[in-house]
Amino acid sequence: MPNRQRRAALAITMGAVLGLAGALAAGPVLAQAAPRTDPARTDLVVGMRLEPPHLDPTAGAAAAIDEVTYANLYEPLTRIDAEGKVVPGLAERWEVSADGLTYTFHLRKGAKFHDGTAADSADVKFSLDRARGADSVNAQKGYFAAIAGVEAPDARTVTVTLSRPDGLFLFHMASGDAAIVAPESAGANKQTPVGTGPFKFERWVAGDRVVLVRNPDYDGPKPALERVTFRFISDPAAQVAALKAGDIDSFPQFDTYEALPQFRDDGAFTVMVGTTEGETILGTNNARKPFDDVRVRRAMAHAIDRKTLIDGVLFGNGAPIGSHFPPHRAGYVDLTGLYPYDPDKAKELLAEAGHPDGFATTLRLPPPIYARRSGELIAAMLAEVGVRVTIEPMEWAPWLEKVFKGKDYDLTLIAHTEPLDIDIYGRPDYYFNYRSERFNAVGAELDRTQDSAKRNALYGEQQRILAEDAVNGFLFMLPSATVQKSAVQGMWVNRPIQANDVTGVRWK
Amino acid sequence: MTGPMKIGGMRRLKRLPVSLLLGGLLTALVVGAALLSLVWTPFPAEQVRVVARLRPPGPVHWLGTDHFGRDVLSMILVGARNSLAVGAAAVALGAVLGVPLGLAASAWGRWGDEAVARLGDLLFAFPAVLTAILLTAALGAGAVNVVLALGLFNAAVFARVARGAALAVWRRDFVRAALALGRGPLSVTLVHVLPNIAGVVIVQGTVLFAVAVLNEAALSYLGLGIQPPSPSWGKMLGDAQTFLFTSPLQAIFPGAAIAVTVLGLNLLGDGLRDALDPRHRSAGLL
Numbered sequence: 001m002p003n004r005q006r007r008a009a010l011a012i013t014m015g016a017v018l019g020l021a022g023a024l025a026a027g028p029v030l031a032q033a034a035p036r037t038d039p040a041r042t043d044l045v046v047g048m049r050l051e052p053p054h055l056d057p058t059a060g061a062a063a064a065i066d067e068v069t070y071a072n073l074y075e076p077l078t079r080i081d082a083e084g085k086v087v088p089g090l091a092e093r094w095e096v097s098a099d100g101l102t103y104t105f106h107l108r109k110g111a112k113f114h115d116g117t118a119a120d121s122a123d124v125k126f127s128l129d130r131a132r133g134a135d136s137v138n139a140q141k142g143y144f145a146a147i148a149g150v151e152a153p154d155a156r157t158v159t160v161t162l163s164r165p166d167g168l169f170l171f172h173m174a175s176g177d178a179a180i181v182a183p184e185s186a187g188a189n190k191q192t193p194v195g196t197g198p199f200k201f202e203r204w205v206a207g208d209r210v211v212l213v214r215n216p217d218y219d220g221p222k223p224a225l226e227r228v229t230f231r232f233i234s235d236p237a238a239q240v241a242a243l244k245a246g247d248i249d250s251f252p253q254f255d256t257y258e259a260l261p262q263f264r265d266d267g268a269f270t271v272m273v274g275t276t277e278g279e280t281i282l283g284t285n286n287a288r289k290p291f292d293d294v295r296v297r298r299a300m301a302h303a304i305d306r307k308t309l310i311d312g313v314l315f316g317n318g319a320p321i322g323s324h325f326p327p328h329r330a331g332y333v334d335l336t337g338l339y340p341y342d343p344d345k346a347k348e349l350l351a352e353a354g355h356p357d358g359f360a361t362t363l364r365l366p367p368p369i370y371a372r373r374s375g376e377l378i379a380a381m382l383a384e385v386g387v388r389v390t391i392e393p394m395e396w397a398p399w400l401e402k403v404f405k406g407k408d409y410d411l412t413l414i415a416h417t418e419p420l421d422i423d424i425y426g427r428p429d430y431y432f433n434y435r436s437e438r439f440n441a442v443g444a445e446l447d448r449t450q451d452s453a454k455r456n457a458l459y460g461e462q463q464r465i466l467a468e469d470a471v472n473g474f475l476f477m478l479p480s481a482t483v484q485k486s487a488v489q490g491m492w493v494n495r496p497i498q499a500n501d502v503t504g505v506r507w508k
Numbered sequence: 509m510t511g512p513m514k515i516g517g518m519r520r521l522k523r524l525p526v527s528l529l530l531g532g533l534l535t536a537l538v539v540g541a542a543l544l545s546l547v548w549t550p551f552p553a554e555q556v557r558v559v560a561r562l563r564p565p566g567p568v569h570w571l572g573t574d575h576f577g578r579d580v581l582s583m584i585l586v587g588a589r590n591s592l593a594v595g596a597a598a599v600a601l602g603a604v605l606g607v608p609l610g611l612a613a614s615a616w617g618r619w620g621d622e623a624v625a626r627l628g629d630l631l632f633a634f635p636a637v638l639t640a641i642l643l644t645a646a647l648g649a650g651a652v653n654v655v656l657a658l659g660l661f662n663a664a665v666f667a668r669v670a671r672g673a674a675l676a677v678w679r680r681d682f683v684r685a686a687l688a689l690g691r692g693p694l695s696v697t698l699v700h701v702l703p704n705i706a707g708v709v710i711v712q713g714t715v716l717f718a719v720a721v722l723n724e725a726a727l728s729y730l731g732l733g734i735q736p737p738s739p740s741w742g743k744m745l746g747d748a749q750t751f752l753f754t755s756p757l758q759a760i761f762p763g764a765a766i767a768v769t770v771l772g773l774n775l776l777g778d779g780l781r782d783a784l785d786p787r788h789r790s791a792g793l794l
Contacts (some may be wrong), residue, residue: 235748236747237752237753240753243510256574256750258750258751258754259750259753259754262753262754303680308556308558308656310559311558312556312561312576313558369750372731373575373576375555376576376736376737377558377576379736379737380554380576383554383737390649390735391735392648392649392735393731393732393735394651398645500705
């Protein structure tokens with residue numbers, strides 16, 4: 001038996017550790033001077049929530065890989081710019097044949113990899129063939145599925161032929177998954193990445209930071225920054241402290257929304273709130289009772305108050321959605337009025353579906369704070385109409401295993417951050433277990449259509465089908481908040497793809 | 509046979525140690541809060557009102573509201589009930605499994621004794637919180653699995669304590685006398701050994717109770733314990749983490765509740781030991 005003093009001391013210490021340590025730790029940080037702004041600076045420290053598992057975007061789905069490397073270190077053939085448009089990448093221009101089956105890319109003259117070797121058509125052919133090969137470990141193999149063949153008629157020309165029209169081909173070729181890599185260095189890219197971008201890899205301090213430096217041999221416009229450090233800080237309170245202490249110059253994708261007002265009130269900081277492609281949904285297992293009944297799904301849609309959710313979870317920073325499509329994109333149809341918040345109507349629909357007393361169900365939540373908080377609020381809202389929700393918090397690995405891959409769930413809550421991903425509702429083996437001939441017919445037509453006005457009309461149709469079927473609970477768009485020193489200019493406001501493109505960033 | 513325990517124990521209770529008084533007072537406060545929550549809370553503890561979020565303490569919400577606009581006082585009261593329920597269940601489970609095992613070990617002789625002692629060592633090799641994290645990761649988060657995990661750990665502690673105390677009792681003259689009179693080991697265990705180790709077991713129970721409350725808070729803080737919407741102090745602390753800069757009170761109230769409970773139970777345990785165990789009579793914390 002330990003003596004009494006030790007035990008009593010333990011009790012006090014543990015209580016203090018649990019309750020007060022953070023509050024006490026906050027003191028000295030707040031007392032520090034306001035962050036310095038030095039006009040001559042050419043270095044930048046970017047804060048990130050998660051550390052990438054490795055640095056090869058062609059071999060992993062983790063967003064953190066692209067958040068370090070996209071456009072900075074690697075370049076795909078095409079690129080997505082700050083507005084979400086497809087712009088030249090390693091290819092300075094391209095032509096598409098009238099039938100939409102042949103793409104001819106013209107590469108930049110003088111493009112070089114960081115190891116000094118030329119970046120030519122053979123590298124492009126290697127990269128695309130590697131991504132679509134049988135033993136490919138690419139996280140988005142589907143992006144390359146339509147490719148029938150890749151030819152390199154000369155060192156600066158690449159011809160890609162498709163087996164079927166793919167309206168999103170240029171868009172997909174602009175993703176980090178389609179980054180162009182060299183056969184000489186591709187194998188080691190996970191630890192020592194070699195690309196063609198304006199920044200090259202310097203070092204990676206595991207658990208702490210990745211440092212990139214300006215590539216003096218870059219053939220395009222030189223970035224203003226000479227050195228960029230990506231620092232990884234997962235704890236929300238530590239993120240706030242690091243910003244306040246001036247250790248971080250810019251923190252994109254800052255998700256502690258309740259901390260934004262204090263940075264807005266501080267003249268040394270700028271807060272930008274923009275959009276992401278993250279449709280946040282109450283993922284619903286359409287194959288499992290009682291959710292196989294559309295009346296039950298509609299009842300749940302009526303039971304959820306999106307405004308309260310956005311206020312409670314995002315502190316007002318987010319747009320409601322009525323289907324799986326972001327409001328800032330052309331082709332968006334506003335369907336948020338289809339199922340207005342109406343608990344009585346929800347109860348009515350539940351009774352009609354044979355659940356006058358509601359039912360019990362489970363909600364499996366992945367770790368992000370938006371998911372945990374939304375889940376808690378939605379459980380309270382559903383309780384109002386008699387649906388008794390048991391919350392099951394999960395770590396990422398079991399969530400991916402059980403919910404996403406195993407489809408073993410009733411309800412879940414997740415933001416789908418891939419751009420233009422409404423096509424997931426047409427995938428037969430996707431975790432929603434949703435099947436609709438109508439939706440798939442429109443999807444097939446989309447693949448055959450190049451004209452953007454027609455495409456947008458078809459997207460509208462798809463959105464309407466999903467909303468009418470109330471496939472999932474369509475909640476809100478995840479916002480993109482950036483907190484940075486006021487003198488930093490050129491960071492993206494919106495996140496059309498998951499990336500921290502710092503090529504255009506400079507100090508005022 | 510009225511037990512010899514009374515001679516050593518009950519007389520001491522009349523001279524109440526300070527730690528017993530203070531510990532009893534704090535524990536009574538927490539138990540009172542838990543009981544009160546059964547009949548009354550200022551607001552329903554699970555009632556969400558986002559428009560009224562993060563209110564400072566005031567006449568309507570005495571301890572303010574949290575980030576969803578829930579009444580903090582109501583959550584603290586119901587949280588007391590949840591904490592005590594988990595703690596009590598974990599201790600009860602531990603005692604029910606551990607005490608008979610410890611008694612049996614002391615009665616069985618060498619082999620049984622060794623087996624129980626080694627089993628205990630095995631369980632002690634893993635800290636209770638780690639065992640609980642492993643178990644909840646395997647079986648899923650939730651109050652029941654937390655009780656199971658903490659109860660298992662407690663059983664090992666109870667078994668060890670009961671065995672140690674019982675071995676000493678078995679050597680005493682009145683036990684030898686009972687055996688000589690032809691009483692069987694089961695009868696001697698129940699009539700003589702158990703009453704004589706009851707004091708030690710009770711003291712151990714209060715200490716383990718405090719540890720269980722603390723561990724439950726830690727697990728709920730990590731999101732593995734009592735699940736929302738039911739409030740728990742640990743979860744409240746976890747939620748408060750991102751508000752430390754803006755509303756530090758969010759962390760203070762549940763933190764204070766945990767500290768008061770654990771301190772109260774520990775002092776109560778110390779006081780009870782002073783009162784029940786003559787060997788510790790002189791040393792007082794306060």
